[in-house]
Amino acid sequence: MSDTWGLAGGDAIAPGLTAVRPVGGGDVYEAWLAFDDRLYAPVVVKIVRPGHVDRDASRSGLVREVEMLSRLSHPGIARLFSYDDEGPRPYLVLENVDGPDLSTLIATHGYLPLHQLLPLGLELCSALHYLRQQDVCHLDLKPSNVIMGAPARLIDFSVAMDAKQAADLTDPVGSDEYMAPEQCRPGELGTVGHASDMWAFGATMFRAAAGFRAYDRERRWAQLDQAPFGLPHVVPPAVADLILDCLAPRAEHRPEPHEVAERLEPLLANLPRAHLSGFRIKL
Structure with missing residues (x-):
């Protein structure tokens, strides 16, 4: 069984965050294009995979990335908007850049x-x-x-x-x-x-x-x-x-x-x- 939250377009990732479509991810995270009701704009949400939620290393990795991005502000670095590292589905919300990788x-x-x-x-x-x-x-x-x-x-x-x-x-x-x-x-x-x-x-x-x-x-x-x-x-x-x-x-x-x-x-x-x-x- 794949380590995923089983989300589909239109599902709620968290209050105020609606999944649109998957945009990749890795071993620890899945990534979604989502709509943020607070910003009233599309964003990218990185969500810790279910199998990693209870792993201290994965949660601390999310916190480390949040702390790092909170320090940085540059036109060539995608911005951090918000995060939740304590909920049942830890995530961070990032700037959605219009373009392919x-x-x-x-x-x-x-x-x-x-x-x-x-x-x-x-x-x-x-x-x-x-x-x-x-x-x-x-x-x-x-x-x-x-x-x-x-x-x-x-x-x-x-x-x-x-x-x-x-x-x-x-x-x-x-x-x-x-x-x-x-x-x-x-x-x-x-x-x-x-x-x-x-x-x-x-x-x-x-x-x-x-x-x-x-x-x-x-x-x-x-x-x-x-x-x-x-x-x-x-x-x-x-x-x-x-x-x-x-x-x-x-x-x-x-x-x-x-x-x-x-x-x-x-x-x-x-x-x-x-x-x-x-x-x-x-x-």
Whole structure:
């Protein structure tokens, strides 16, 4: 039997929150697009799955995410509106961003053209720079955690933590294919920190630029002993070099978010300007 609340469109998630349709989730949460009567607007509700309600780790994870999001305020991070961590169906209510996640967009349409790829990189760097200033490490940046709104939004802070907590990690944290080497083997291969998010940024941008992942999916943590695949020729050398710099095995060799942004901005400025075809009127 699947670990779900068995909700359907029109059901009440909680007083004032009406389910519309499922929008994904993971092992601990199910996620729903819902209508919030208080806000009188659509929202996303993350609900702790029934099998996790009585698990202290799952409830404390929800509280940790609430506390983290309550500290953050940035255009590139989905906002927290409300939560209930004590009721029979613990949940949190998040901003609904109008757009697909990056993973779905790539699966549907393939790699992103430069006029989408470069702004995405700048927007993610903006959010990562802000998190660095707040001394927060996301630790799970990946295409499915990027919603392609205007601007793109970073979501899912369920494993995010302060930099000091990240540096003290002794066990792996993150999603296998988007984990920096030091996240796979904390201590042995370096200290987990802000540079770990830049590695995940590089892996995310690689997939967006190429349409495929940077490393072999069939082996866990192939990034520990395999060089990244080559990027397609449609990716300009300056963009490819930047992405590969972020995938440097050693944390100290990776650029910081503002350095990446400074390299992306002139590339975006030099893209051909779009114009309407057809006749022109001389004034």
